[in-house]
Amino acid sequence: MCHHCVVESVKSRMLSRRDFFRGSAVAAGAAALAATAAPRPLFAQAASPMRAIDLTHELHEAFPTFAGEQQFFMEPKYEIGSDGYNLNIWTMEEHVGTHIDAPLHFSEDGASVAELPVEQLVCPLAIIDIRERAEADPDAQVTPDDIAAWVAEHGDIPEGACIAMLSGWDRHVDTDMFRNADADGGMHFPGFHPEATDMLMAETGARVIAVDTLSLDHGPSADFAVHYSWLPSGRYGIECVANLGELPASGATLVVGAPKVRNGTGGLARVFAMV
Amino acid sequence: MCHHCVVESVKSRMLSRRDFFRGSAVAAGAAALAATAAPRPLFAQAASPMRAIDLTHELHEAFPTFAGEQQFFMEPKYEIGSDGYNLNIWTMEEHVGTHIDAPLHFSEDGASVAELPVEQLVCPLAIIDIRERAEADPDAQVTPDDIAAWVAEHGDIPEGACIAMLSGWDRHVDTDMFRNADADGGMHFPGFHPEATDMLMAETGARVIAVDTLSLDHGPSADFAVHYSWLPSGRYGIECVANLGELPASGATLVVGAPKVRNGTGGLARVFAMV
Numbered sequence: 001m002c003h004h005c006v007v008e009s010v011k012s013r014m015l016s017r018r019d020f021f022r023g024s025a026v027a028a029g030a031a032a033l034a035a036t037a038a039p040r041p042l043f044a045q046a047a048s049p050m051r052a053i054d055l056t057h058e059l060h061e062a063f064p065t066f067a068g069e070q071q072f073f074m075e076p077k078y079e080i081g082s083d084g085y086n087l088n089i090w091t092m093e094e095h096v097g098t099h100i101d102a103p104l105h106f107s108e109d110g111a112s113v114a115e116l117p118v119e120q121l122v123c124p125l126a127i128i129d130i131r132e133r134a135e136a137d138p139d140a141q142v143t144p145d146d147i148a149a150w151v152a153e154h155g156d157i158p159e160g161a162c163i164a165m166l167s168g169w170d171r172h173v174d175t176d177m178f179r180n181a182d183a184d185g186g187m188h189f190p191g192f193h194p195e196a197t198d199m200l201m202a203e204t205g206a207r208v209i210a211v212d213t214l215s216l217d218h219g220p221s222a223d224f225a226v227h228y229s230w231l232p233s234g235r236y237g238i239e240c241v242a243n244l245g246e247l248p249a250s251g252a253t254l255v256v257g258a259p260k261v262r263n264g265t266g267g268l269a270r271v272f273a274m275v
Numbered sequence: 276m277c278h279h280c281v282v283e284s285v286k287s288r289m290l291s292r293r294d295f296f297r298g299s300a301v302a303a304g305a306a307a308l309a310a311t312a313a314p315r316p317l318f319a320q321a322a323s324p325m326r327a328i329d330l331t332h333e334l335h336e337a338f339p340t341f342a343g344e345q346q347f348f349m350e351p352k353y354e355i356g357s358d359g360y361n362l363n364i365w366t367m368e369e370h371v372g373t374h375i376d377a378p379l380h381f382s383e384d385g386a387s388v389a390e391l392p393v394e395q396l397v398c399p400l401a402i403i404d405i406r407e408r409a410e411a412d413p414d415a416q417v418t419p420d421d422i423a424a425w426v427a428e429h430g431d432i433p434e435g436a437c438i439a440m441l442s443g444w445d446r447h448v449d450t451d452m453f454r455n456a457d458a459d460g461g462m463h464f465p466g467f468h469p470e471a472t473d474m475l476m477a478e479t480g481a482r483v484i485a486v487d488t489l490s491l492d493h494g495p496s497a498d499f500a501v502h503y504s505w506l507p508s509g510r511y512g513i514e515c516v517a518n519l520g521e522l523p524a525s526g527a528t529l530v531v532g533a534p535k536v537r538n539g540t541g542g543l544a545r546v547f548a549m550v
Contacts, residue, residue, distance in 0.1 A: 012380065025285070034325070039334070042417065046350055048528075052393050052394070052395075052396065052397045052530075054393045054535075056535045057535070058389050058535050058537050059389075059536045059537065060534070060536075060537040065332075070284060074536070077368065078382055080381070085371055085381050085499075085502070085540075086371050086379055086380055086381075086540045087368060087370060087380065087540055088368075088539065089367065089368055090364070090365070090366070090367055090369065090536070090542070091364065091366045092364065093352065093362060093363075094362055094363050094364070094366055095349055095362060097535075098535070103359055105360055105361055105362065106355070106360050106361075107355070108356075114333050114334075118327050118328070118329045118547070119326075119327070121327065121545075121547075122327045122547070122549075139485055146297045150520070161397075173479075182278070195502065203300075220377075224360075227360070230361055232301055234359075255327075255530055255531075255532075255545075256532075256545075257531075257532015257533075257544065257545035257546075259334070259534075259543055259545060260329075260331045260332070260333050260334060260372075260373070260545055261333070261334045261335075261365070261543075262333050262334065262335040263335075263349070263350070263542060264349075264365075265362055265363060267365070268536075269398075269532065269545070270531075270532035270533055270534060270535055270544070270545065271532075272396075272397070272407075272530070272532075273504070274397075
């Protein structure tokens with residue numbers, strides 16, 4: 001696609017926001033073209049020493065799940081006293097704990113978790129802080145205005161970036177508040193608004209979204225609109241991340257230890273940020 | 276332990292090699308003391324752009340195992356045609372595919388895979404190339420002389436480093452040669468000699484060893500001497516790594532996406548090198 005086409009395509013999808021985003025969208029289009037010519041360097045900002053922050057919850061049999069049922073089981077197969085060493089067997093659904101949603105999770109033939117290019121597993125991390133709003137309203141969502149505010153403060157969304165929602169929900173992981181189900185079983189926790197992810201797809205080179213809750217869509221979602229648009233586009237998601245509050249809003253690098261399982265729709269991951 | 280004690284302890288365990296190692300052992304002892312005073316910086320060498328190399332094999336149901344029996348099972352639970360999305364259930368032993376051996380695997384109360392400090396999951400990578408010897412002898416082992424040769428060429432083993440055996444065995448992963456069982460069922464593939472890991476423990480600050488084969492001990496080992504000395508010391512191992520041949524012998528940084536599973540003795544991992 002030529003530069004002109006990219007610009008026109010972007011413009012046509014963002015008429016309602018052209019006053020705010022036009023400049024950065026053109027820049028993003030140009031950046032996308034530039035990215036095809038030269039690989040994006042990793043850790044280019046790492047002139048000074050870096051340290052790793054763990055963004056992963058510990059997984060155990062009582063870890064909360066979207067469905068409300070146990071999805072991780074562990075039983076010993078060998079024990080050191082009788083067998084000379086310890087070894088367990090795990091039985092687990094792919095979407096439990098801090099984990100990946102690969103495109104294949106919500107598409108017919110999207111990339112499996114093993115097919116995500118390694119270049120997409122190490123990427124810039126942009127953090128959208130909605131803690132104050134989530135505290136007042138558990139159904140809060142990341143909106144286009146939140147993304148606009150991030151761009152206004154930190155500059156364009158970096159090419160290939162992960163946009164992470166910091167709602168503060170990770171602190172609820174060991175309580176019923178993590179699912180926050182009402183009397184009818186409906187859940188209430190923050191997530192992305194589909195208009196926000198539509199904007200990310202139309203106007204930026206973002207490849208990943210991450211949430212510190214059980215789902216990319218917020219708890220009351222009836223249609224999984226974010227899952228059904230973001231994942232089939234070839235992008236991926238990360239759910240149940242922890243410790244985003246320890247990171248700067250801009251400048252960290254995400255390293256996603258996604259399990260390399262053939263035909264997997266996602267799976268348990270170890271996720272770090274380098275700062 | 277005081278500086279004098281460290282030096283004396285190291286000296287007493289290396290009399291047979293004092294001609295070669297005495298200087299570096301004293302330096303390592305001093306470095307170990309220094310490391311307790313100031314955290315080791317990560318990516319300190321990353322003044323120039325870095326890229327990620329995937330050191331992970333793809334896991335699938337036919338992936339070869341030490342025991343020779345299938346240890347990873349995957350079955351669909353939901354399918355997009357009938358259920359609106361895809362999701363599988365995995366049943367797996369902890370030690371299948373590219374995976375971690377945590378101290379708890381071969382000790383009564385060593386650290387579980389979830390208890391490995393994040394600082395130990397990102398570390399300098401030193402690669403010992405024994406491909407030529409392994410080609411001639413599948414039972415080849417990494418010896419103290421190999422480590423001495425690495426130090427002579429590249430300098431002291433970095434504090435907290437992972438020492439990885441590059442035998443070239445990863446290329447056999449999809450063939451019977453990976454286990455290389457003889458008529459009596461005995462396996463033949465390279466691994467670490469226990470004298471080499473004893474030396475690493477006595478004379479260096481290495482925390483991790485990695486192999487591109489099915490076991491830290493070489494195939495014919497009858498006593499798992501490396502497992503029974505290295506892991507109970509609080510250090511950990513990585514088995515079935517891939518692509519070490521794409522890396523420099525010195526200078527890469529290892530990032531170990533170990534699964535954060537409570538009480539796990541190890542488990543499927545995503546392993547990268549940053550170069």
